[in-house]
Amino acid sequence: MQIEKLIEEKKIKLTSARKELLELFLKAQRPLSYEDVKDKIKMDKATFYRNVSKFEEESIVNSFESNDKKRYYGIYVSAHAHFICQVCSSIECVKSITNMQLEGYKIQDVILKGVCKQCNQRNNPPSS
Amino acid sequence: MQIEKLIEEKKIKLTSARKELLELFLKAQRPLSYEDVKDKIKMDKATFYRNVSKFEEESIVNSFESNDKKRYYGIYVSAHAHFICQVCSSIECVKSITNMQLEGYKIQDVILKGVCKQCNQRNNPPSS
DNA sequence: GACTTAATTGCAACTTAGTTGCATTTGCAT
DNA sequence: ATGCAAATGCAACTAAGTTGCAATTAAGTC
Structure with missing residues (x-):
């Protein structure tokens, strides 16, 4: 699956932050929280949350609350x-x-x- | 179902706070968060969380995170x-x-x- | 390729569900 | 009734997630 495929047709810009984030989600094969992500890529938490929120609006990722008070996000498959x-x-x-x-x-x-x-x-x- | 039945055999005291809380859970017929509870009975949130946590240890209630960032608790049936x-x-x-x-x-x-x-x-x- | 502009970013301050330390109160066994 | 561990309320704290704002960047137009 290509990053560009996920973004194209959607009304959002493909920034480097978004590219890194989507690559990580694709590679992970399981839902990730901000905690998981911040160790792998340098990104402000505001940027993370604003992006996953936008991805969710566009049905690129979905998310759920876990038992550890954190929200987990993953590519929608x-x-x-x-x-x-x-x-x-x-x-x-x-x-x-x-x-x-x-x-x-x-x-x-x-x-x-x-x-x-x-x-x-x-x-x-x-x-x- | 009686409050006393739920507590007896368990190693916890039946305080008035616990009685009120269990009565509310029994009456509600659906899981409640602290937000739901605090309007109905006067109870400090520390007391609420410590009690539901104890109830969970004793398998009297169970809980889960919802989508609104809050945790919901209900009598285990x-x-x-x-x-x-x-x-x-x-x-x-x-x-x-x-x-x-x-x-x-x-x-x-x-x-x-x-x-x-x-x-x-x-x-x-x-x-x- | 430079120009323009709206969208995106990082930072810091904030919000809020839930936790913790501590002094006071209460349930319950003797 | 007395003693004591367990439970309570308060206030201060923690941490995930949000928001306002000034600086930066993607992407279309010339």
Whole structure:
């Protein structure tokens, strides 16, 4: 996927900040918070939040609140759920859960919370 | 359901603040934030947060972050999903979605985001 | 390529949900 | 009733996210 593809047809400028940000989101393959981003690229938080907000308006990224009080942003790729681990706070994309229906409602996002595979095994090792 | 039932067997005191809080949660039938609570009962926010945190430890309530940056708390009643409307920020309990499974993971909570019935109808009225 | 202008940026000050330290109060067991 | 740990209210704090503003930059026009 190309950065230019994401931006073209949208009514926003392709600045260097936006290019860096979108490249990072594409590379990450999982939603990122400002905390995650600021270690990788030098960018003021105001710029970050204004840009992800604009990306969201343009349906380039979507976002959700996690359990750690932070908001996570990721490139919008077809409908898929997110799993948030309540033990280690990790976030994973879940491709297998899709097209959920609820009469009269429009479902745009599904968030699952619980204990992830790693933390589950750590607490209940299969060979003990 | 009785307040005393919720507290008994747990290692916490039944103070008047806790009684009021649990009564409110039981009456509300939907998750509440501190904002919701503070209009109904006089209670310092430190007391609120310390108590809901204790209730959560004792599995009396559970909680989740909504889209409005606030955390919502409700009496824990069997597994059910929550629907958060991205338009009007309302929160509803969804009893119909239950026992979701994901190999290797433990799912403790399901949050659906989208457009609720009311907002859906407002934008796409059936008779027009 | 230089010119123009609106959009974008960084900075610093601000907002607000939630947390923490501490002195006072309260529930509850003896 | 007494003693004491747990709970409360207050005020000060923390940190994610927002906003106003002056300086900078992308991108269209000549």
